[in-house]
Amino acid sequence: MDFQGDIGLIGLAVMGENLVMNLAGHHYQVAVFNRTVDKVEKFVNGRGKTPSIAGCRSLPELVRALKRPRRVMMMVRAGTAVDELIDQLLPLLEPGDVVIDGGNSHYTDTRRRTRKVEAAGLLYVGAGISGGELGALNGPSIMPGGSAAAWPLLREMFQAIAAQLPDDLPCCDWIGPDGAGHYVKMVHNGIEYADMQLIAETYEVLRKMGKLTPEAIAGVFGEWNRGALNSYLLEITAEILRKVDPVTEKPLIDVILDCAGQKGTGRWTADSALELGVPLSGIIEAVQARSLSDDKARREMSARLLPGPALRPAAVSDQWLAQVRSALYVAKIAVYAQGFQLLKRAAKEFGWPLDYGRIAGLWRGGCIIRAIFLNEITAAYRRNPELDNLLLDEFFRRAAAEGQEAWRRTAAAAALSGVAAPVLSATLNWYDGLRTAESAANLIQAQRDYFGAHTYERTDAPRGKFFHTVWSEAGGGTVSGSYDA
Ligand code: NBP
Numbered sequence: 001m002d003f004q005g006d007i008g009l010i011g012l013a014v015m016g017e018n019l020v021m022n023l024a025g026h027h028y029q030v031a032v033f034n035r036t037v038d039k040v041e042k043f044v045n046g047r048g049k050t051p052s053i054a055g056c057r058s059l060p061e062l063v064r065a066l067k068r069p070r071r072v073m074m075m076v077r078a079g080t081a082v083d084e085l086i087d088q089l090l091p092l093l094e095p096g097d098v099v100i101d102g103g104n105s106h107y108t109d110t111r112r113r114t115r116k117v118e119a120a121g122l123l124y125v126g127a128g129i130s131g132g133e134l135g136a137l138n139g140p141s142i143m144p145g146g147s148a149a150a151w152p153l154l155r156e157m158f159q160a161i162a163a164q165l166p167d168d169l170p171c172c173d174w175i176g177p178d179g180a181g182h183y184v185k186m187v188h189n190g191i192e193y194a195d196m197q198l199i200a201e202t203y204e205v206l207r208k209m210g211k212l213t214p215e216a217i218a219g220v221f222g223e224w225n226r227g228a229l230n231s232y233l234l235e236i237t238a239e240i241l242r243k244v245d246p247v248t249e250k251p252l253i254d255v256i257l258d259c260a261g262q263k264g265t266g267r268w269t270a271d272s273a274l275e276l277g278v279p280l281s282g283i284i285e286a287v288q289a290r291s292l293s294d295d296k297a298r299r300e301m302s303a304r305l306l307p308g309p310a311l312r313p314a315a316v317s318d319q320w321l322a323q324v325r326s327a328l329y330v331a332k333i334a335v336y337a338q339g340f341q342l343l344k345r346a347a348k349e350f351g352w353p354l355d356y357g358r359i360a361g362l363w364r365g366g367c368i369i370r371a372i373f374l375n376e377i378t379a380a381y382r383r384n385p386e387l388d389n390l391l392l393d394e395f396f397r398r399a400a401a402e403g404q405e406a407w408r409r410t411a412a413a414a415a416l417s418g419v420a421a422p423v424l425s426a427t428l429n430w431y432d433g434l435r436t437a438e439s440a441a442n443l444i445q446a447q448r449d450y451f452g453a454h455t456y457e458r459t460d461a462p463r464g465k466f467f468h469t470v471w472s473e474a475g476g477g478t479v480s481g482s483y484d485a
Contacts (some may be wrong), residue, residue, distance in 0.1 A: 003054040005066040006157065007032035009073050010059075010085060011103075012039045015129065016075035017047065018136035019102070022161045024052040024076035031056050031065035035076075042347060059085075078109075086113060093120030098150045102127050104265060107179030107186060107272075111350075114146050114178040123147035125154065126178075128185020130367035131163070139163035141367035142172035143188070143359075145181025145352075163366025171365040176352035183272075183346055184359055187339050190269025190283040192233075192368050193262075194335040194423055197286035200235050201421040202328045205410065206321075209314040209418050214241040214251040224325050229332070231371030260290040269342070278342045279433075282335035289422050308418035326406035327424060333399055334427035336377060337390035344388075357381030360417055373395040391434070395430040400431070407431075453479050 009020050020043075023030045029410040033056045034040050044055035056062040063070060074085050082101050088101055099117055101110065101124075110126030117124035120167075124146045131140035136345060142162045144154065151174045162172035175181040206212045206220060218241035225234045243252040266287040273280035292299070314320050340356055345478070347354040360377035363369055380393035390396050411428050414421040433439065445456040446469075455466035468479045 003029065003031060003065045005029045005054060006393070007031075007071045007073055008033065008062045008066050009075060010034070010062070012043050012076035013075070013101060014133050015102070015136050019073075019075060019132055019140075019161070020048060020053060022137050022139070023157070024048070024050055026157075028052065028160075028161045029158060031062050033057075033059060033062040051351060059088055060092055063089070068094070068097070070094075070097040071100065071153060071157075072098070073102050075102045076104045082109070086117065090117070090120050090122070093122055096123070096341075098123040098125060098147075098153055100125040100144075100150075100154070101182075104128070104185065104189075104263075105182050106118075106268060110146065110179040110182045114402070117251075118147055123150035123153075125150045126182040127158070128181050128188065130185060130363075130369075132368070135163070135366045139171070139366050140367060141188075141362050141370075143175050143181045143184045143277050144172070145171045145175040145184070145440075146178060148174070148177065165361075165365050169361060171362050171367070172360055173355075173362060175359070176284040176347075176354055179350070180347075180352040180354065183350075183352075184343065184354070185361075186265050186268050186272070187343055187346075188363060188367060188369060189265035190280070190287075190342075191285040191335060191339045193266035193269075193290070194282040194339075195231070195233055195332065195369055196417050197423045198282075198328055198331055198335065199233060201414075201424050202324055203237070203241075204419055205314075205324055205414055205421065208311060209413065210316045210320070210324075211313060212316065214253050218242045220321060224328075228373060229325065229329055229371075231373070232368060233371075257296070258293055259296050262287065263291045264298055265289070269339075270347065273327055273338075273342050276342065276345045278338070278345045279430055280338045281341055281430045282331070282338050284422050285422040285426040289420075309416060311417045311419070312413065314413065317461045323406040324410055326403040327410035330400055330403035330407045330426050331427045332373070333391065333396055334431055335423070336373075337396070338427070338430065340377070340390055355381075355385075356387075357385065365451075376442055390435075391431070404431070455479055 006028040007023065008031040009016055010030060010033050020030050020032055029052050031054045032040060032133065037057050040055040040057065044053055048055050054065055056065055072089060076080055077080060082103065082105055086099060099122060107243055114124040126146050128143035129140050139162055142158050144158060158172045159170040162170045164170055169453050173183050203217055206217045218238040221234050221238040225238060243251055245252040245255050248255055266283060270280060270284045343354055343356060357378040360374045364374045376395050377390065380390060380395060381387055383393065387393055391400055407428055411421055411425040414423065448454040449456050449468060450471040453468055455468045457463060457465065458467055
């Protein structure tokens with residue numbers, strides 16, 4: 001074969017096919033392979049029928065169809081498929097070639113694979129790609145990380161096919177070493193969970209307490225979408241709420257079962273936060289809300305058995321709608337503040353030099369959480385790259401000052417009406433915990449010292465000096481060294 005492919009792509013499912021079309025549309029020569037070879041034939045004789053795309057029937061054929069240094073991208077199901085492919089590719093490639101995983105791999109797998117592929121003298125890139133099918137075709141947000149030497153070999157191509165912003169900055173940039181790209185993509189997905197859940201909670205407040213119809217809420221969201229809350233998710237939500245079911249002629253939303261699915265990246269984000277000790281209540285509650293939603297039978301039984309308050313309808317007015325809007329906005333800021341705090345902690349843990357302002361910039365286009373508000377995050381980190389917490393930036397501090405009363409009123413009204421709003425209220429609790437200089441954690445320390453002699457620090461002694469009290473006659477004088485609670 002005399003085809004001189006710029007890149008080889010393995011995996012012709014929804015993401016792979018669309019990325020190939022995007023690459024070919026940008027005049028790159030793409031060699032393609034799929035484990036089920038019939039799909040290669042079907043693709044290159046159908047949608048992919050262009051001289052820029054060459055179908056290959058085996059991995060050796062794919063590798064032979066590429067220019068050196070070879071760039072081979074896997075767009076296959078995350079997990080063992082990626083390991084199997086790496087094992088098959090390594091003997092076929094040469095030092096200096098690049099293996100790219102564009103799937104949703106767990107960052108720990110990407111860290112391990114980077115070490116393995118680099119040890120064989122090749123380069124490895126774990127690239128988080130967001131935007132689904134349409135993003136892959138028209139311009140996704142791409143978050144590559146791994147072997148830094150691979151970036152000059154990929155930069156032009158990846159930035160060409162990524163979403164482009166009006167200020168000319170592509171939604172693709174180098175994130176950092178080993179698993180950094182996949183980690184950032186994972187946190188993006190976690191934020192997506194919380195963003196969606198917050199919109200759903202706001203919808204429920206408007207629907208149940210305001211007694212608004214889906215059509216009316218679509219109008220409200222459409223209006224909000226013209227301001228600071230402008231985002232892809234709010235835009236599509238307004239569209240969803242207007243859709244009518246052709247069978248029942250009811251709003252389609254009313255015939256969709258309320259059991260939310262999940263593929264795991266939200267939970268991965270939550271797991272990482274728990275492991276690193278970073279408060280991430282917004283995302284964690286969003287993941288748990290999906291789990292609770294999926295337990296429909298238990299909810300139906302509990303709805304009959306467990307008492308709750310009578311619903312207190314809201315007097316719908318511009319003022320009330322503005323209050324709910326502000327609550328959504330500030331809670332959303334809290335979700336992002338927690339997400340970026342997690343990125344910061346992970347960067348420290350794994351030694352990744354992350355550029356938080358640029359990361360927010362990569363999410364402004366092509367991906368599911370794209371929103372105008374991300375410009376403010378970029379600006380905040382440009383003002384202070386060392387910013388400890390987004391909420392401490394002057395813009396977000398002002399937003400919190402303006403919106404916190406509305407946030408409290410909305411979360412409290414939902415609680416008094418028995419309307420679950422877990423992300424709205426969990427983020428508010430986190431916000432209040434964050435601004436509590438003297439908390440009741442001294443009591444936790446006293447309890448720990450009482451039952452386990454875990455010792456405590458004193459307010460009138462230097463940090464790091466530990467004390468133990470013999471709390472009762474029954475207790476001994478031993479200080480715990482190993483028992484943890
Ligand atoms: P899927 O995640 O559904 O994977 C299907 C592809 O993986 C097919 O090409 C399949 O080949 C291939 N494959 C499997 Br399964 N096991 C394999 C193996 N052992 N060796 C070689 N190939 C194997 O495809 P997708 O939805 O296009 O997603 C691709 C990646 O992108 C995933 O990691 C996904 O999480 C990520 N992602 C998806 C989206 C989205 O919206 N779908 C968005 C962002 C990221 P076959 O045809 O022979 O079965």
